[in-house]
Amino acid sequence: MADKIKDAKIIFVVGGPGSGKGTQCEKVVAKYGYTHLSSGDLLRAEVASGSERGKTLQAIMQKGELVPLDTVLDMIKDAMIAKADVSKGFLIDGYPREVKQGEEFEKKIGAPCLLLYIDAKGETMVKRLMKRGETSGRADDNEETIKKRLDLYYKATEPVITFYTSRGIVRKIDSELPVDEVFGHVAKAIDDLK
Numbered sequence: 001m002a003d004k005i006k007d008a009k010i011i012f013v014v015g016g017p018g019s020g021k022g023t024q025c026e027k028v029v030a031k032y033g034y035t036h037l038s039s040g041d042l043l044r045a046e047v048a049s050g051s052e053r054g055k056t057l058q059a060i061m062q063k064g065e066l067v068p069l070d071t072v073l074d075m076i077k078d079a080m081i082a083k084a085d086v087s088k089g090f091l092i093d094g095y096p097r098e099v100k101q102g103e104e105f106e107k108k109i110g111a112p113c114l115l116l117y118i119d120a121k122g123e124t125m126v127k128r129l130m131k132r133g134e135t136s137g138r139a140d141d142n143e144e145t146i147k148k149r150l151d152l153y154y155k156a157t158e159p160v161i162t163f164y165t166s167r168g169i170v171r172k173i174d175s176e177l178p179v180d181e182v183f184g185h186v187a188k189a190i191d192d193l194k
């Protein structure tokens, strides 16, 4: 595994629910051709498959809680292996959600060269998610679950930013700006890697 992805860049994309991670990842894919792997999307695909495991996952996600580390890490690892021969970069969106996830990822897969910290105010994230919920079909885009996801983000995921800041790989991106302006800063952070 380590061998197969040795030339690929690994970028963690971390930020609160609705901060704009997925939106920015799509634009990175369009400009740089990197592989976008969203842990939430992988989990939702498992739910959509109708499997027994998917049913268990859905119950957890509907409550705004985190699914077990091994489940999500195995999914990401399998998806990375599937793309290892062709991918020049991986955007790992929505992972790590807690410091332990980052540590386990590094043990089993490799080290990130950059963490894009997509930062928006709590009230902005709630507004965006409520709006997205009008059309997304996501079971967790409702007022009650959004509050739980936000609380969990501040409690469990913000320490991830502190952890990687000490490593010097965090770029904080102001996601209060219009999408294209946010992307300008994201692109600068990626270009600075070269």
Ligand SMILES: Nc1ncnc2c1ncn2[C@H]1C[C@H](O)[C@@H](COP(=O)(O)OP(=O)(O)OP(=O)(O)O)O1
Pocket (backbone or CB within 6 Å): 015, 016, 017, 018, 019, 020, 021, 022, 023, 024, 040, 094, 128, 129, 131, 132, 175, 176, 177, 178, 179, 182
């Ligand atoms: N800079 C922006 N300005 C205005 N709206 C934005 C901006 N970025 C994203 N949005 C919109 C698009 C979506 O409807 C919504 C949430 O964005 P999205 O990229 O899906 O967030 P996310 O991937 O961080 O959320 P989640 O963690 O729930 O998956 O906000």
Ligand SMILES: Nc1ncnc2c1ncn2[C@H]1C[C@H](O)[C@@H](COP(=O)(O)O)O1
Pocket (backbone or CB within 6 Å): 017, 038, 039, 040, 041, 043, 061, 064, 065, 066, 067, 068, 069, 072, 093, 094, 095, 096, 097, 101, 140, 149
């Ligand atoms: N990295 C993750 N660890 C545990 N649980 C996760 C992870 N990524 C997504 N999930 C679960 C819990 C989240 O509330 C939902 C939706 O994720 P999102 O990144 O908002 O699409 O999935």
Ligand SMILES: [Mg+2]
Pocket (backbone or CB within 6 Å): 021, 022, 038, 040
């Ligand atoms: Mg997303």
